Amino acid sequence: MNRIDPYVIPALDGVAYGLLVFVAAAGLVFCFGVANILNLAHGTLYAIGAYTAAAVLDGGWASLALALAIGVLAAAAAGALLAGLLTPVATGNHLTQALLTFGVALAGGSLLVAGFGPDDPQVRVPAALDGSVVVAGHRYAAYRLVFIAVAAALAAGIYLIVRRTRAGMLVRAAVDDPEMVACLGVSPARIRAGVLAAGGALAGAAGVLGAPIIGPGTDTADTVLLLSLVVVVLGGLGSMMGTLLAALAIGEIQTLGVALLPSAAPFLLFAAMAAVLAVRARGLAPRWRAT
Amino acid sequence: MREAVIRWVRGAVAAVVLAGLAVAPWMVDDYTTAILARTLALGLVGVSVALLTGVAGLPTLGQTAPYAAGAYACAVLGSQVSDVGVVQLAVAATAGATLAALTVPLVAPARGVIVLMITLAIGELVVTVLGRWRSVTGGTDGLAGIAPVRPFWGLPVLATDQARYLYTLVVVATLVGAVLLLLRTRAGLVLRAGRDDEMRLRASGHRMPLYVSGAHIAAGAIAGAAGSLLVVAQQYISPADFGFDTSALLLLGVVIGGTASVGGALVGAALVIAVRDWLFGVLPGHAPLVLGALFVATVYLLPTGVGRARRPRRGSPPPTAAPDVAPTPDHAAVAGSRR
């Protein structure tokens, strides 16, 4: 057996995990980069999607479409609600926003668990994907393989929407020159509500699609929020491409890194983050102004 | 005139609170006394958080690291050296300051949200080490059976909740007084001025990195001393005492109390911790829900903005900061709670 062989599956899995973290964190990039809002309830929006998946999925394709629709709508609505709550402090400092959104996350998390029960619910993926396939001589979960393709398409979609559509242009303009956008007659409050709803929709989609990987449970919101914050900060606070690179790096650190250096596993994530941030306070990628 | 009134109100409130705290052990039951002692120790960590967040302009989620270093140094080393409280305090403060000094190269050059994430990482790494270094720290189950201390040579050991509380109160009051005095000195003024406009201070020849590093080490020493008080109040420590929950709640408490005000930070941090502990006792199962609702309500009850330090921090705002928010780009944030 050659020396690379045992690491093929972890490396592949790192891509799946990294892309999941990216899709989950993409909404947070919008919140931070466009609306300049630090949203600590972001993980809760993912959890809404994940719990929806657990409640709706029954092993068929139709239920997946239904779960996606409900999860995206519910999380987007929660995002818009959050934007309303944030109105009085939208121009305040990040610490005040943190206080409010942390409170919402604590209360929202309790309500989700109260509604869906303390046990982790079961997530039934479509039967066709509920098995494993052989990749380069190794077994690998079929769902994760498909997830890589879907998440990559989603990432490309986010990029195209931001680059090519009118809404995307407004978003980019809001990053560069908010006063000018305000002069165009688009109110900051509307941009904020739109951005938080879009961020919620992305988190909800990530929650539904990612539920078989990071499933719904009492700690889901915290896990996702922490990973999202790490990659958003590493990615340079507002850069989509930087966040994608950071997410893939974190994915590989959490899988390939663990496989290569198992004894260092407990320290890898935070040691790598502290080292990178301390060396390059600007993150992994140079800031991409146009997100 | 206004200034005078503010100062008078402040002084009066502080005096009433201090007097209330001093007579508290004779007014309330053992439970409340024990909880107050523990809360005061955490309030002191809150003071160190405020020193970094509000005064030096380094919003931190990592003061649990020197706090833990102080507590474990006190429990493992201090109790071997002596059973005298002030000696253990000194050991704990030294340990906290040493850890803070070691992390200065990581923290001091960074700003804003970056500081938050770096300090978060330091805090998590320290907790991981504490959980794994079983031969010294007792692992994730913690250290129990720590011997009681006597406050000073010749005094009896602290055996009751009242005694432990009064010892904690005296130490906290002394250290907070020392911090307040320190902030009135030139160094304190330079730090605050540097937080508001670092470029100007650098231009006028002040070596800001030196001042910021000094503040970081001093905050570490204070958090370390608080660790020793936790050992006294609780007679047990485990990595769970220094987890992410604690640092997040402390930072939020400091934000509620006012990041730039030492007294406010103490009260804010103590309140948040006290309310949490109280809720876990009286509303089993619903504490997080109520605590979350209280955080949201606090934001609305303090409509003029919670943070007092609202002027720009050191460094320039990021290019993404929109002008409508540019006057207050406090690059501060906290991350979600992890177990």
Add this chain to the structure above:
Amino acid sequence: MSLTTPARRRALGATLLALVLTAGTACAGDGPDTTAGGPIKIGLLASLSGTYQSVGKDIRDGFELYLATHDGKLGGRQVDLVVADEGNGAATAVPAATKLLKQDRVAALTGIVGGGSVAGVYPLLQETKVPLVGSNGRPELKDVSRVWHTSYLSDEPGAAIAQHVRDNVNGSVYAIGPDYQGGWDELRGFTDAYAKAGGKLANPDGKTTFTPFPATTNFTPYFARIKASGAQAVYTFYAGSAAVDFVKQYAQSEIKDIPLYAAGFLTEGGVLNAQGEAARDIYSVLNYSPDLDNAENRAFVAAWKAKHDGSPTTYALASYDAAAVLDRAIGAAGNDPTPEAINEQIGKLGQIASPRGAWQFSTVTHSPVQKWYLRQVRQDGRALSNTVVGDLATIGQ
């Protein structure tokens, strides 16, 4: 504006502080409450919020079930059960236990999910001289004179199954578990007994692989190492969300055909539901299974199912037994069941009839001397359940 802001904030702070202080005094207890024939206060501390709340709720429900089926009485006295929330561990458990012991002044304490929480509460027990009849986690303690557990010691499940694994697995076994005290103890119990039985670990360095806990949600990299080691079976211990992740990912991994043996918590209670088909055929060792055939168990399971969905777990059973222990000890303590008297009587109980089969407290460890069962996840009607397939060793000293 500048005048009102700080003053208002301070006033608010002072008011809140005053409120907390008065609330503290207002509900202060009036001292010990064990008058002759009168009611008795029992404190129950369990994780009712946070990560371990599904275990905590089972513990609360198990104790309440015993009370409900015994007229709300223990030892002939009406019970005033005071419940407090342990949260995620010692940081929240200690203040909550302080309230139970120093404000409510309970005559005995029960519950407590985490071993770390027990360690944190331990100094308070020594100070207030109140006995703890714990129903789950048990840390290493210097002096157990006031600490009793109706559950098990963490190294016992592994010790009970090691010989069976040695006899039935033709080759080496890979040991993997979570990196915290509970995981270290569970895995040490297995590896020590397995080595004594002449077995050899498949792990490359001969030592158990520990995964960061609770941070690990992705076990794929570890499965790659297990595959590479050539192991013929895997022994593990996980509980809660980590158990769900581990089992689901195992079933889709390249080692899905390698038999999986585990401490029973891997497939116990709610996690089995979340695992679904992925858990089929897993072997586990535990001190209880709802399909045990004895009169106590039939009554217990029927009473449980009348109130709750699904079958009772070992957590609920341990708490039910804790109530049974207190019932007999309080009854035996006579007219003045002080904490000291209750503690003394617990030591004299002898055999305790239980749904798990009769057991008794070890005089050395104050934890049960009990039989362990081999279970396998099999189809039971429409759902999967843990079915007893054999008896293993009786363990305890």
